[in-house]
Amino acid sequence: MAGGGGALEIPERQKRGKIVRRKKKKRIGFRIDLTPLVDITFLLLTFFMFTTTMLKPQIMEMRIPPEMYAKVEVRASELLTLMLTPENKLYWYKGIADQNNPPQEISISKLRALAIEKNLEPTVKNRLITVLKISPEANYARVVEILDELNQAEIPITEAITKEVDEKGEPVKRQRKFTIAPLTEEDLKLLQGEGK
Amino acid sequence: MPKIKKKRMGFVIDLTPLVDITFLLLTFLMFTAKFKSEAEAEKQFTIRRPTVSPDTTKLPERDLAIINIAIDDKVPTDTSYYYGLTNTKDIQQIYQLVPEVPAEFYNKALIKVDTVMLGKLIRATLSVRSSTRFAIDADRRIRFKWVEDAMNILRRNRAFVFNFVTDKRRGGEEEKSMEKK
Numbered sequence A: 001m002a003g004g005g006g007a008l009e010i011p012e013r014q015k016r017g018k019i020v021r022r023k024k025k026k027r028i029g030f031r032i033d034l035t036p037l038v039d040i041t042f043l044l045l046t047f048f049m050f051t052t053t054m055l056k057p058q059i060m061e062m063r064i065p066p067e068m069y070a071k072v073e074v075r076a077s078e079l080l081t082l083m084l085t086p087e088n089k090l091y092w093y094k095g096i097a098d099q100n101n102p103p104q105e106i107s108i109s110k111l112r113a114l115a116i117e118k119n120l121e122p123t124v125k126n127r128l129i130t131v132l133k134i135s136p137e138a139n140y141a142r143v144v145e146i147l148d149e150l151n152q153a154e155i156p157i158t159e160a161i162t163k164e165v166d167e168k169g170e171p172v173k174r175q176r177k178f179t180i181a182p183l184t185e186e187d188l189k190l191l192q193g194e195g196k
Numbered sequence B: 001m002p003k004i005k006k007k008r009m010g011f012v013i014d015l016t017p018l019v020d021i022t023f024l025l026l027t028f029l030m031f032t033a034k035f036k037s038e039a040e041a042e043k044q045f046t047i048r049r050p051t052v053s054p055d056t057t058k059l060p061e062r063d064l065a066i067i068n069i070a071i072d073d074k075v076p077t078d079t080s081y082y083y084g085l086t087n088t089k090d091i092q093q094i095y096q097l098v099p100e101v102p103a104e105f106y107n108k109a110l111i112k113v114d115t116v117m118l119g120k121l122i123r124a125t126l127s128v129r130s131s132t133r134f135a136i137d138a139d140r141r142i143r144f145k146w147v148e149d150a151m152n153i154l155r156r157n158r159a160f161v162f163n164f165v166t167d168k169r170r171g172g173e174e175e176k177s178m179e180k181k
Helices: A009-021 A035-051 A108-119 A140-162 A185-195 B016-032 B091-096 B115-128 B144-156 B171-180
Strands: A058-063 A079-084 A090-094 A104-106 A129-134 A177-182 B064-071 B079-085 B110-113 B133-138 B161-168
Touching: A035 B016, A058 A140, A079 A108, A079 A140, A090 A108, A104 A108, A108 A140, A129 A140, A140 B144, A140 B161, B064 B115, B064 B144, B079 B115, B079 B144, B091 B115, B110 B115, B115 B144, B133 B144
Parallel strands: A079 A129, A129 A177, B064 B133, B133 B161
Antiparallel strands: A058 B161, A079 A090, A090 A104, B064 B079, B079 B110
16 A cells, blocks of 8 residues: 555555455355245235226216206207106107107117217208206116217218318318207197107 | 154245245235225115216216215115215215205215216315216116216216216126117
């Protein structure tokens, strides 16, 4: 170390030299017993695997207008009315229902096809208003199923409508018109008349 | 010197890949696991949600107020509204704005409410945090009237956007529900 002068290389070299001269010491490896670690890890792993649920509830967004009783004038020919009765039966009619145009019963599984067909009729394309009249006695699950079918129908409808171009050359925007209304006594009478 | 004992040959299995994978899975599950929110933990009922076709929109975890319409587990004829909040910090502030909420409920994230209280709570929630989103989590067995009333209360209290909480329909269920129709 004498005359090292602060330079680091010299003492190191000396050290190294010593080691070279000495007999090589056998390196002793060491072992750690990993068993408890693996035990705990597996325990935690199984715990988390059994308690995790990957399925989260999903949501269906709804927007309701601020005014409940505001009157809007619409053309009857652009109306598609769906009615859900207290017995959870679904009826539909277009325009105004009367003797010549009675409400017809439809199963929910066929609703999607109906919605697509009616929405894409050339005369009312992109202007059709869907009204869903629900009886307060109807089952909530049925209501959600109907809303779901109508939502699913929107996909092909939007696809078909946005293919067209307006006079400016831009694709037409789908304007969905949909409303929920309570099923009135009059509607029920109309349905009873249909049953005769 | 005694005879040299033959050393028994043990065998060693390299556990490294096993431990690697185990740790990977463990950390994944640990990070994705979520604890039940307080409102969820206080539930005295189970909601059987309506099932719909799969969707990617999930229920938000924060700034959410849930209106539960549930059938009591013990008394099946008893349907009632419950109001739950996910932001635990806001709870007390919101409850204090509604005189109908008794003081002993101030530490509860989920309370049983009637229609009058529900309206006031919605208004109070919006005044405390206007970004709150609302969700109606109703049991699929109830009549629509319950939901309709809740929707009208929301409308009257200026909450025009809300969500229905639903579950993903699985393969088997679809067939069953179609048969019913």
